[in-house]
Amino acid sequence: MSHKTKTHILENISVPSILKPAGPAPHVAGSKVIVTLGPPCRDTSTLVGMLNAGCTAVRVDLTWGPVEYHKQSLRNLAAACKATDKLCAVIVDTVGRELFIRRPITLDDQGWPEHTQDLPIKTGQELIVTSDQNVTATPTLLPINHPQFASHMCREGDQLFIGRYLTNGAEASSLYAEVREVRGQEVVCVAQNDAMLGGLLTVIHSELSERGMSSLQMDLPAFTASDAKAIQDIAAECEIDYVALTYTCDDSDVVEMRDLLDSAGLQRVKILAKVENRQALANFAAIAAAADGVVLSRGNLGLDVLPEKTAIIQKAAITACNLVGKPAIITRVVDTMVTAPRCTRAEATDVANAVLDGVDAFMLGAETLRGLYPLECVRTVLSIAHQAELVFDHAHHFEMLLQAAMQGDGLDDSSSHGLDHAEARSLGGSPPGDSPRAGRLASDQAAPAEAPAAPGANAGGRGGAAPGGTTADTLAGAARAIAAGIGGIVGVTANGGAGGRNEAGADGGAGTQAPRNAPSESSGGDAAGAAAAGQGSAAPPVHPGLPPIHPARPAAALRRALPGSASGSPTHARGMPAKGGAGHFGSMHAVSSFGSLPRVRSSASLTGRKEGPSMSKVESIASTAVRAADKIQAGLIVAYASTGRTASLVAKYRPTMPILTLVVPAAPTGGAVASRDALTLARQCLIVRGLIPMLGVPLAAGGVGTESLLAQAVAAASGRGLIKPGSHVVAVMSYRGDLVLQVVSVDDLGQGIRAFDRGSASDLSKDAHTRAQAVPIA
Ligand SMILES: Nc1ncnc2c1ncn2[C@@H]1O[C@H](COP(=O)(O)OP(=O)(O)O)[C@@H](O)[C@H]1O
Numbered sequence: 001m002s003h004k005t006k007t008h009i010l011e012n013i014s015v016p017s018i019l020k021p022a023g024p025a026p027h028v029a030g031s032k033v034i035v036t037l038g039p040p041c042r043d044t045s046t047l048v049g050m051l052n053a054g055c056t057a058v059r060v061d062l063t064w065g066p067v068e069y070h071k072q073s074l075r076n077l078a079a080a081c082k083a084t085d086k087l088c089a090v091i092v093d094t095v096g097r098e099l100f101i102r103r104p105i106t107l108d109d110q111g112w113p114e115h116t117q118d119l120p121i122k123t124g125q126e127l128i129v130t131s132d133q134n135v136t137a138t139p140t141l142l143p144i145n146h147p148q149f150a151s152h153m154c155r156e157g158d159q160l161f162i163g164r165y166l167t168n169g170a171e172a173s174s175l176y177a178e179v180r181e182v183r184g185q186e187v188v189c190v191a192q193n194d195a196m197l198g199g200l201l202t203v204i205h206s207e208l209s210e211r212g213m214s215s216l217q218m219d220l221p222a223f224t225a226s227d228a229k230a231i232q233d234i235a236a237e238c239e240i241d242y243v244a245l246t247y248t249c250d251d252s253d254v255v256e257m258r259d260l261l262d263s264a265g266l267q268r269v270k271i272l273a274k275v276e277n278r279q280a281l282a283n284f285a286a287i288a289a290a291a292d293g294v295v296l297s298r299g300n301l302g303l304d305v306l307p308e309k310t311a312i313i314q315k316a317a318i319t320a321c322n323l324v325g326k327p328a329i330i331t332r333v334v335d336t337m338v339t340a341p342r343c344t345r346a347e348a349t350d351v352a353n354a355v356l357d358g359v360d361a362f363m364l365g366a367e368t369l370r371g372l373y374p375l376e377c378v379r380t381v382l383s384i385a386h387q388a389e390l391v392f393d394h395a396h397h398f399e400m401l402l403q404a405a406m407q408g409d410g411l412d413d414s415s416s417h418g419l420d421h422a423e424a425r426s427l428g429g430s431p432p433g434d435s436p437r438a439g440r441l442a443s444d445q446a447a448p449a450e451a452p453a454a455p456g457a458n459a460g461g462r463g464g465a466a467p468g469g470t471t472a473d474t475l476a477g478a479a480r481a482i483a484a485g486i487g488g489i490v491g492v493t494a495n496g497g498a499g500g501r502n503e504a505g506a507d508g509g510a511g512t513q514a515p516r517n518a519p520s521e522s523s524g525g526d527a528a529g530a531a532a533a534g535q536g537s538a539a540p541p542v543h544p545g546l547p548p549i550h551p552a553r554p555a556a557a558l559r560r561a562l563p564g565s566a567s568g569s570p571t572h573a574r575g576m577p578a579k580g581g582a583g584h585f586g587s588m589h590a591v592s593s594f595g596s597l598p599r600v601r602s603s604a605s606l607t608g609r610k611e612g613p614s615m616s617k618v619e620s621i622a623s624t625a626v627r628a629a630d631k632i633q634a635g636l637i638v639a640y641a642s643t644g645r646t647a648s649l650v651a652k653y654r655p656t657m658p659i660l661t662l663v664v665p666a667a668p669t670g671g672a673v674a675s676r677d678a679l680t681l682a683r684q685c686l687i688v689r690g691l692i693p694m695l696g697v698p699l700a701a702g703g704v705g706t707e708s709l710l711a712q713a714v715a716a717a718s719g720r721g722l723i724k725p726g727s728h729v730v731a732v733m734s735y736r737g738d739l740v741l742q743v744v745s746v747d748d749l750g751q752g753i754r755a756f757d758r759g760s761a762s763d764l765s766k767d768a769h770t771r772a773q774a775v776p777i778a
């Protein structure tokens, strides 16, 4: 069967009706805005302004700035949250596989690193990018942070992009250069345009011309030792809710980060995979299944794919995330507002279109990291998003996703393995071809010391037998759609109809657990120390966020690159998932994240025939809640939460009304740990479209609740203007161990609830097994 792929916009909009003045934007219920903290916005009073304007999450980016600077930003944020009585999610973004030019820096009085010197470049001039870590940058000699850049990555004919970090690619500060020759440590390039290179210079070896799919950059460790240390340093003092994993290439990267977080006692921290090149698109299904959400890094991605493909990729990727109910975030929405108080028409349209595509959140980068109008950016994006939400075709979205979930999108096995060469080419240029250099790197690097992986550690993550694969299969279809440059849903179902394996997912928890392995690089030293160590005593000071990339790679990356290894020949390394091997999507995270509820099956499956419609029970209840809320025109859905999975699945169906996510710690006795976990989950909701968190705090020992938790929550929501007296509420909660829906109405005073349907609806929540008190936040 096939799904419609039309834009999610109501059909009956009349042009004049658009002129009606818009009401105020609801600041927290709809699409979310995440800001990157930097000098223009990290002081407490600006943060207060941004929280009041509706920003619900911040990112600190380890790519730039010392850890202490970021900690101070987060301390300021904590003060701003306290002052506004709001919650704000915190995302820490890794350096990972980024390539940089190493240049001298100075620190301003706040400790923020700056480059004082700009480098003028003229079209046609020769310049050298060198792997030598001990030279000082000049306009003709640019030292790169990767010691093997010349020896292993570059060759004649390659294209390099050198531009300011978070550049939009069209600025005067961006340089395209063609590689003419590689001489020892030196890559000799010719400038293709005039540029004034300034700020932190990132290098993108985008290889639009060739081999982009097998870039050895992606065989570097998924995160650096400095990343690992910085995350732990920050977490020791500040709350971290998400780690954003730069240049995620496949699901094993997510597993490696998961292992690090778990072993550091940060089990509750979730992972956002940053999708920033074609390899990530090739592995999109597995990545989105393994991660807790996806950031489509449109700046970097835009340098690695053809411009004519970008909109299509965005639609397919967002749809793929929507299908599995995981947050989709996009970057680079109002670049112009770095220097102007208004966005362009194109940017305004882009934001609105992303909402219509189904995005959850917008991540502001340069706009707030160094922009002049951080507050205006937040307001602008939220206002545009709000207008688009008003015309979003919820019913179409609902039906489309319900159909997909019901079908289980039975994909044939061949669809589960990402792109083939032809598909990858269609995104970025000419054939990736085999990569002889992959073999070279592997043999060169077999010797260096590497942290021994625990037995089976990575094999478990990549190949652990998942008992089926609804999540991954669905995503795989969308990944194919990305490859084919069509809407995700079409891709999913075009391959469907064949049934496929519909059983797993919700039966999860049974996936093979990969043993926890140590962080890939065990030695520490902070970023500054690592940078200094890399350049020797004579070297100029380099900013602390730029450690040299360690040449040794973890065993997993090495194995991937070894010819004939189980996880892929050099051609497959990173970029090309091998055909065959049904366990490819068997990441434990993919499976367990679907919970352990039994699935609702069609009679066809029960009679042993090939699987027919099939949906997990939790998803069945979540979608029913949305349908019921729509039917009775409820003003609010309440989703009780301990892991947030149910609430995410409700959000997946994009109801018109907000979803009050009532976080009730699973531990019946409560306590500090349970409360802290509850707060973390509450903040984590703040990147998901439609979710508004509220805390269900367990009553102190001996305390007796006189009102049901639901009544308290509804009263609090009413007090905050989220719902009006007399309107209806659909709640998803547990009742005697089962997941149920309850429909109630707000009482006439807005101070509690009454039965929705006289006589039949009892207040189930009175029998709740947890006694708690609803505490509104934000
Ligand atoms: N009727 C209720 N009254 C009080 N607490 C409830 C009620 N229903 C569910 N809860 C609590 O809310 C939380 C919901 O968790 P769960 O249903 O597992 O959602 P999730 O999908 O977030 O894991 C649990 O801590 C549960 O004990």
Ligand SMILES: C=C(OP(=O)(O)O)C(=O)O
Residues within 6 Å of the ligand: 093, 166, 167, 276, 296, 297, 298, 299, 300, 301, 331, 332, 365
């Ligand atoms: C690299 C990033 O994004 P983009 O690729 O959109 O610049 C980022 O925001 O960290």
